[in-house]
Amino acid sequence: xxxxxxxxxxxxxxxxxxxxxxxxxxxxxxxxxxxxxxxxxxxxxxxxxxxxxxxxxxxxxxxxxxxxxxxxxxxxxxxxxxxxxxxxxxxxxxxxxxxxxxxxxxxxxxxxxxxxxxxxxxxxxxxxxxxxxxxxxxxxxxxxxxxxxxxxxxxxxxxxxxxxxxxxxxxxxxxxxxxxxxxxxxxxxxxxxxxxxxxxxxxxxxxxxxxxxxxxxxxxxxxxxxxxxxxxxxxxxxxxxxxxxxxxxxxxxxxxxxxxxxxxxxxxxxxxxxxxxxxxxxxxxxxxxxxxxxx
Amino acid sequence: xxxxxxxxxxxxxxxxxxxxxxxxxxxxxxxxxxxxxxxxxxxxxxxxxxxxxxxxxxxxxxxxxxxxxxxxxxxxxxxxxxxxxxxxxxxxxxxxxxxxxxxxxxxxxxxxxxxxxxxxxxxxxxxxxxxxxxxxxxxxxxxxxxxxxxxxxxxxxxxxxxxxxxxxxxxxxxxxxxxxxxxxxxxxxxxxxxxxxxxxxxxxxxxxxxxxxxxxxxxxxxxxxxxxxxxxxxxxxxxxxxxxxxxxxxxxxxxxxxxxxxxxxxxxxxxxxxxxxxxxxxxxxxxxxxxxxxxxxxxxxxxxxxxxxxxxxxxxxxxxxxxxxxxxxxxxxxxxxxxxxxxxxxxxxxxxxxxxxxxxxxxxxxxxxxxxxxxxxx
Numbered sequence: 001x002x003x004x005x006x007x008x009x010x011x012x013x014x015x016x017x018x019x020x021x022x023x024x025x026x027x028x029x030x031x032x033x034x035x036x037x038x039x040x041x042x043x044x045x046x047x048x049x050x051x052x053x054x055x056x057x058x059x060x061x062x063x064x065x066x067x068x069x070x071x072x073x074x075x076x077x078x079x080x081x082x083x084x085x086x087x088x089x090x091x092x093x094x095x096x097x098x099x100x101x102x103x104x105x106x107x108x109x110x111x112x113x114x115x116x117x118x119x120x121x122x123x124x125x126x127x128x129x130x131x132x133x134x135x136x137x138x139x140x141x142x143x144x145x146x147x148x149x150x151x152x153x154x155x156x157x158x159x160x161x162x163x164x165x166x167x168x169x170x171x172x173x174x175x176x177x178x179x180x181x182x183x184x185x186x187x188x189x190x191x192x193x194x195x196x197x198x199x200x201x202x203x204x205x206x207x208x209x210x211x212x213x214x215x216x217x218x219x220x221x222x223x224x225x226x227x228x229x230x231x232x233x234x235x236x237x238x239x240x241x242x243x244x245x246x247x248x249x250x251x252x253x254x255x256x257x258x259x260x261x262x263x264x265x266x267x268x269x270x271x272x273x274x275x276x277x278x279x280x281x282x283x284x285x286x287x288x289x290x291x292x293x294x295x
Numbered sequence: 296x297x298x299x300x301x302x303x304x305x306x307x308x309x310x311x312x313x314x315x316x317x318x319x320x321x322x323x324x325x326x327x328x329x330x331x332x333x334x335x336x337x338x339x340x341x342x343x344x345x346x347x348x349x350x351x352x353x354x355x356x357x358x359x360x361x362x363x364x365x366x367x368x369x370x371x372x373x374x375x376x377x378x379x380x381x382x383x384x385x386x387x388x389x390x391x392x393x394x395x396x397x398x399x400x401x402x403x404x405x406x407x408x409x410x411x412x413x414x415x416x417x418x419x420x421x422x423x424x425x426x427x428x429x430x431x432x433x434x435x436x437x438x439x440x441x442x443x444x445x446x447x448x449x450x451x452x453x454x455x456x457x458x459x460x461x462x463x464x465x466x467x468x469x470x471x472x473x474x475x476x477x478x479x480x481x482x483x484x485x486x487x488x489x490x491x492x493x494x495x496x497x498x499x500x501x502x503x504x505x506x507x508x509x510x511x512x513x514x515x516x517x518x519x520x521x522x523x524x525x526x527x528x529x530x531x532x533x534x535x536x537x538x539x540x541x542x543x544x545x546x547x548x549x550x551x552x553x554x555x556x557x558x559x560x561x562x563x564x565x566x567x568x569x570x571x572x573x574x575x576x577x578x579x580x581x582x583x584x585x586x587x588x589x590x591x592x593x594x595x596x597x598x599x600x601x602x603x604x605x606x607x608x609x610x611x612x613x614x615x616x617x618x619x620x621x622x623x624x625x626x627x628x629x630x631x632x633x634x635x636x637x638x639x640x641x642x643x644x645x646x647x648x649x650x651x652x653x654x655x656x657x658x659x660x661x662x663x664x665x666x667x668x669x670x671x672x673x
Contacts, residue, residue: 190381196368197346197375198395198446208394212385 040266044259061266071250071267078247079274081161082229085168089176089225090218092169097180097217098210102189116174124171128238131167132158135239163239164246171235172228176221183217184210216292223282227275247271297359298324298449298482300345305354307340307506314340316506317353322484322499324359324449327476329485329493332503333529338486339454341503345484346452347371359449369398374448376456380439382427388414388438389423395446413441416475433464440475450482457492469495490530494518502526520563524654527575534619536574537657540566548653550574554616556592560651571657580646581621583609583636591643595619600638609636611644 005014041057049055065071100109119127134141135157142154157163187210195205211218236246251271254264283289300322307315315337322328330338343349344356347368355364363371374395383391392410401409414420417437422430430438436456443451453472457465473496476483487493493500494514501511502525510522521527528535538552548562550572560574584591595611598618606622613619621644623636636642 188379188381190377190379191383193348193368194375194377194381194383195394197348197373198442199369199398200394201369201398204398209383 036265037269039262040269042262044262061263062270064263065267065270071247074245074250075247075270075274078230079278081164081246082226085165085172085229086222086226088165089169089172090222093173093176093180093221097177097184098206100177101181101184102187102192116177120174125234125238127171128167128235131163131170132238135163135166158239159241159243161240161244164236164244167235167239168229168232171232172225175224175228179217179220179224180214181217183214183220187213215286216288219282219286219288219292223279226278226282230271230275230278296324296447296449296480299357299359300450300482300484301355301357302341302344303355303357305341305344305351305356307337307344307349308352314506315344315351318508319354320501320508320511322482324482325480327473327483327485327496327498329487329497329500330503331487331490331493331500331530333488336503337506338503340506342375342452342454342484342486345450346373346375372449373452374443374446374450375452375454376439376443378455378458380435380456380459382435382439382442384427386427387423388419388425388427388430391427391438392423392442392445394442399446409445410441413445416444416478417441432460433468436460436468437471440472444475444479444481448481450484451476453483453485455487455489457487458489465492472496494530502529504529519650519652521575521652521654524573524656524658527652527654532578532620533575534578534617536576536617538572538574539657540568540570540572542568547648548572550653552616554593554613558651559648560653561649562653562655564653564655566653566655570655572653572655573657575652575654576619576646577650578608578620578622579606580650581619581623581644582646583611583621583623583642583644586641586643588643591645593644595642595644597636597638597640597642600636607636611642 002014002018005017008014009017040061041059042055043058043060045052045054065075096112100112104112133139136142137154137156137158141157142151145151146154191209191213192205195209200208231248232246233248233252236244236249240246247267248271251264251267254260254267258264300320302318302320304317304319305315306313306317318341330341332338340349344351345358347363347366347370351364355362357363358372383394386394389407389410392413393406396406396409410423411420414423417440419434419437419441422434427435427438439456457468457472460468469492472483476496485493485496494517497514499511499513500517502509502517504525510517510526512520512522517526517530521530524535527533536550536552536558538550538558541549541551541557543549543562543566546561546563547559548566549557549559551557552574558574560576562572564572566572582591586594593613595613595616598610598612600610601608603622606624609621609623611619611621
């Protein structure tokens with residue numbers, strides 16, 4: 001690779017590129033991560049005590065987590081809810097991506113994409129607030145359902161998980177739609193036509209032809225959505241309730257309310273491990289490599 | 296198995312654009328029928344209406360006596376071979392062939408038996424477990440045929456399936472397709488812009504241009520008895536001589552085409568003296584002789600000479616007339632060494648009026664690459 005770069009850019013520029021890459025990797029990625037991990041294995045101490053005899057490596061911070069039933073429950077709930085968000089987003093995005101890639105005329109597809117993207121010009125917090133207003137006890141959604149005669153008393157959407165799920169599906173839909181769209185778009189339309197021509201209904205055509213082809217896109221979309229969902233803070237903070245707390249909120253609390261950075265670092269590291277495990281599992285299930293996802 | 300296909304006044308419009316003018320056509324069961332025409336003539340649209348990918352704007356499509364106009368593509372007794380074959384790349388050869396059977400809920404063993412039979416038919420027995428990507432172009436072609444035949448269609452639709460193959464393989468596959476058609480007795484409907492394919496394989500050919508069928512006939516008739524200017528120019532090569540009718544006697548018509556003497560040809564069109572008409576003489580119908588051969592009535596100067604293997608192609612500027620193309624057999628061409636057919640030399644020539652066709656009208660139809668409009672070069 002060094003050879004290739006040198007032939008292309010010359011020695012000084014190549015050195016500069018490699019140096020910048022190295023600095024970025026070390027300063028922005030590796031050092032902070034290492035610092036985090038290092039924090040997580042030390043007790044929280046007053047500045048005066050640091051480096052003293054109390055400053056030893058220990059697993060206390062992790063033990064705290066595994067001994068706290070509530071935190072454990074929230075951790076697993078976060079995993080489960082993120083999986084649910086991922087599945088819901090996939091179910092919503094797949095027909096949309098298929099329509100954009102194979103059914104819509106170029107004009108319709110451009111219009112649709114524009115309509116999808118415009119809301120994302122607005123800050124995530126504000127968008128989430130919009131849902132907060134829609135879901136409010138006396139908000140427009142309840143009014144509408146009431147006017148249609150579907151309910152006879154308002155529903156507390158913001159009380160449980162519904163608000164969080166909907167908010168997240170909405171917040172991350174683009175991260176699912178685009179990989180899916182790219183994957184489906186690259187499928188030769190004659191494959192779909194051939195399957196239809198051989199007698200396959202729409203269900204079978206998707207199951208046997210479109211979805212297998214779109215697998216790398218599905219994997220990419222699921223991984224991105226899951227990571228964003230599991231690491232989300234704004235959506236559960238705004239649309240959730242104390243009963244639907246997210247693991248990120250616990251981490252936040254340790255850092256900024258408990259003031260215990262070491263404890264928070266341990267929790268954050270656990271979330272990181274969880275995400276890595278999830279990515280690995282998904283890659284196994286879909287039998288895709290890192291290269292497929294990077295595309 | 297009834298594989299008749301009837302089109303009754305079918306038309307296809309996309310907005311303001313009419314892809315197919317109202318068309319009626321009967322295709323017999325077990326026939327090898329081709330649609331021949333340049334790209335954009337509507338032949339693929341017609342095929343898509345038979346397969347069910349398109350619903351006609353007007354008219355009806357009947358297959359085997361049953362109205363199929365509104366039946367969706369997956370419920371029609373047709374199977375299609377796509378131009379790019381559209382084999383399923385993530386599946387093995389077996390899975391490809393068995394796909395249509397699996398859809399029909401046929402059990403695994405029966406499917407495998409049928410797939411093996413078909414692999415036998417297309418001379419690829421034993422390659423069922425291979426991934427599709429490992430096959431050569433010709434093998435992929437055969438698998439596409441096997442996959443389409445697996446569902447036992449009444450009508451097999453072929454959308455220029457040979458266009459991706461090299462010349463030798465293409466010629467070989469023509470023979471093979473024809474053999475498979477005879478063996479299975481299925482109606483084959485073949486789309487092509489390659490007249491060689493249409494003429495060699497088909498029982499009947501429909502020549503199309505601008506969304507219309509210009510002529511339906513067996514290949515021999517199409518070549519010998521074109522009915523329109525477009526067909527005369529598109530199928531094979533032709534030299535056009537537009538002019539006016541001088542006289543008519545039985546089937547023979549004599550035309551003044553601007554040459555010193557009038558030229559004759561046979562015609563089935565109702566022509567009267569004074570009518571505009573065009574005479575067509577095919578390049579191989581010319582008899583070219585030396586300058587001193589007084590039995591040959593026309594005279595001209597050889598402009599170019601191309602060696603084509605079995606024959607020589609000469610471009611000859613007729614005296615007081617246009618430039619024509621003539622194919623001279625190789626045996627006679629041997630004399631070119633003695634300078635007889637050398638560029639610049641004078642020759643005399645003749646044709647047989649019995650083989651030449653006269654059609655009404657002197658307007659050129661839609662020109663094609665193969666057409667040589669002698670009026671334009673004159």
